[in-house]
Amino acid sequence: MSSIAILAGDGIGPEVMQEAKKVLAAVADKFNFPLSTQDYDVGGCAIDNHGEALPASTVKGCEQADAILFGSVGGPKWENLPPTEQPERCALLGLRGHFELFCNMRPATLQPALASLSTLRSDIASSGFDVLVMRELTGDIYFGQPKGRKGEGEEESGFDTMIYSRKEIRRIARLAFQAAQKRNNKVTSVDKANVLATSILWREVVNEVAQDYPDVALEHLYVDNAAMQLVRDPNQFDVMLCPNLFGDILSDICAMITGSMGMLPSASLNSSGFGMYEPAGGSAPDIAGQGIANPIAQILSAALMLRYSLNQGAAADAIEAAVAKALDEGVLTADLLPAEQKHLAKRTAEVGDFICQAIQAAPA
Numbered sequence: 001m002s003s004i005a006i007l008a009g010d011g012i013g014p015e016v017m018q019e020a021k022k023v024l025a026a027v028a029d030k031f032n033f034p035l036s037t038q039d040y041d042v043g044g045c046a047i048d049n050h051g052e053a054l055p056a057s058t059v060k061g062c063e064q065a066d067a068i069l070f071g072s073v074g075g076p077k078w079e080n081l082p083p084t085e086q087p088e089r090c091a092l093l094g095l096r097g098h099f100e101l102f103c104n105m106r107p108a109t110l111q112p113a114l115a116s117l118s119t120l121r122s123d124i125a126s127s128g129f130d131v132l133v134m135r136e137l138t139g140d141i142y143f144g145q146p147k148g149r150k151g152e153g154e155e156e157s158g159f160d161t162m163i164y165s166r167k168e169i170r171r172i173a174r175l176a177f178q179a180a181q182k183r184n185n186k187v188t189s190v191d192k193a194n195v196l197a198t199s200i201l202w203r204e205v206v207n208e209v210a211q212d213y214p215d216v217a218l219e220h221l222y223v224d225n226a227a228m229q230l231v232r233d234p235n236q237f238d239v240m241l242c243p244n245l246f247g248d249i250l251s252d253i254c255a256m257i258t259g260s261m262g263m264l265p266s267a268s269l270n271s272s273g274f275g276m277y278e279p280a281g282g283s284a285p286d287i288a289g290q291g292i293a294n295p296i297a298q299i300l301s302a303a304l305m306l307r308y309s310l311n312q313g314a315a316a317d318a319i320e321a322a323v324a325k326a327l328d329e330g331v332l333t334a335d336l337l338p339a340e341q342k343h344l345a346k347r348t349a350e351v352g353d354f355i356c357q358a359i360q361a362a363p364a
């Protein structure tokens with residue numbers, strides 16, 4: 001029996017997680033595999049209930065599980081806490097660091113049904129978009145030490161350390177080339193090698209790794225150009241290999257190219273293949289509690305979990321097909337619709353229900 005640690009978190013986290021749980025139950029039933037889920041507090045709600053964002057009991061539950069399905073953490077209620085106690089830093093980066101989840105994959109695909117709703121010009125949106133962002137997740141300026149503040153008054157300064165070792169760059173680069181071999185054989189490595197020492201090393205190591213994958217085309221882009229190219233001609237990309245910070249920023253652009261922040265799932269894996277799965281977006285305090293959040297990123301994250309951690313590829317395919325059907329048939333939350341069509345929007349639970357029904361109705 002596979003066991004999943006469910007960490008719904010804050011804001012829209014519990015709302016979209018509810019739908020992902022329904023979908024997991026639907027595929028477990030359809031494909032006849034046993035699945036047990038256990039909920040744990042994380043983030044702001046864990047601060048409220050246990051006094052800390054990442055309680056030991058939550059970490060233990062995750063250690064004992066086969067995979068973690070994570071919602072999102074953070075929100076206005078907790079943003080004035082000291083940085084080391086904040087939900088994002090303590091719980092999310094805490095879990096990524098604890099399990100050494102260095103490989104973050106964010107597959108962004110613009111479904112044909114959504115091309116006409118894109119915020120990109122229609123000729124650009126209709127040219128297609130299918131990108132895998134491979135984001136390094138446990139290094140860079142996020143984790144580099146020292147980090148902090150010093151001095152006083154107008155002399156006070158804040159500082160972070162941007163740092164990468166050859167080993168850290170090499171392991172994510174290898175996985176990016178391997179992923180490209182299973183896709184369209186192209187890696188775009190993103191850096192700022194015209195300014196940053198970490199980026200010069202990044203580029204050097206990526207070039208070394210490329211020697212082992214002669215069938216994969218490699219190009220290097222500066223991050224500012226990469227951001228521009230994504231909205232100019234998104235179809236030119238296949239795998240985008242990114243350091244932690246640049247991957248964070250570029251993946252939000254990728255999410256929006258697919259229609260909304262609520263569309264982009266992610267898988268974060270360590271070198272033993274253990275994984276945490278979560279939407280790329282956050283707790284969306286502006287819409288939390290209204291039952292209108294888009295559950296698709298959470299549901300597709302559950303599909304990635306089935307594929308990568310539970311060896312249930314057919315169930316993952318079924319979820320992805322059911323999501324495509326929802327999009328094709330216009331079963332859309334408000335975030336995907338232009339202002340004049342918002343009145344047609346479906347609620348979070350309606351989208352989840354449609355996807356469950358599509359799974360049940362599909363041929364086994």
Ligand code: NAD
Pocket residue numbers: 012016071072073074075076088092260261262263278279280281282283284285286287292293294295297335
């Ligand atoms: P956000 O991703 O939460 O929201 C940005 C915008 O996207 C908002 O307008 C929001 O309504 C919209 N959006 C996001 N997900 C959506 C969905 N599923 N359906 C419909 N609309 C959606 O980013 P933010 O506002 O910068 O951050 C809010 C909080 O979330 C902060 O505390 C931030 O630190 C946290 N955060 C957490 C995670 C995580 O837990 N993985 C990720 C990003 C941000």
Ligand code: IPM
Pocket residue numbers: 088089092093248280281282
């Ligand atoms: C993400 C989020 C996180 C990140 C934050 C909440 C720490 O934006 O997963 O993209 O920057 O990695």
Ligand code: MN
Pocket residue numbers: 248249252280
């Ligand atoms: Mn982000």
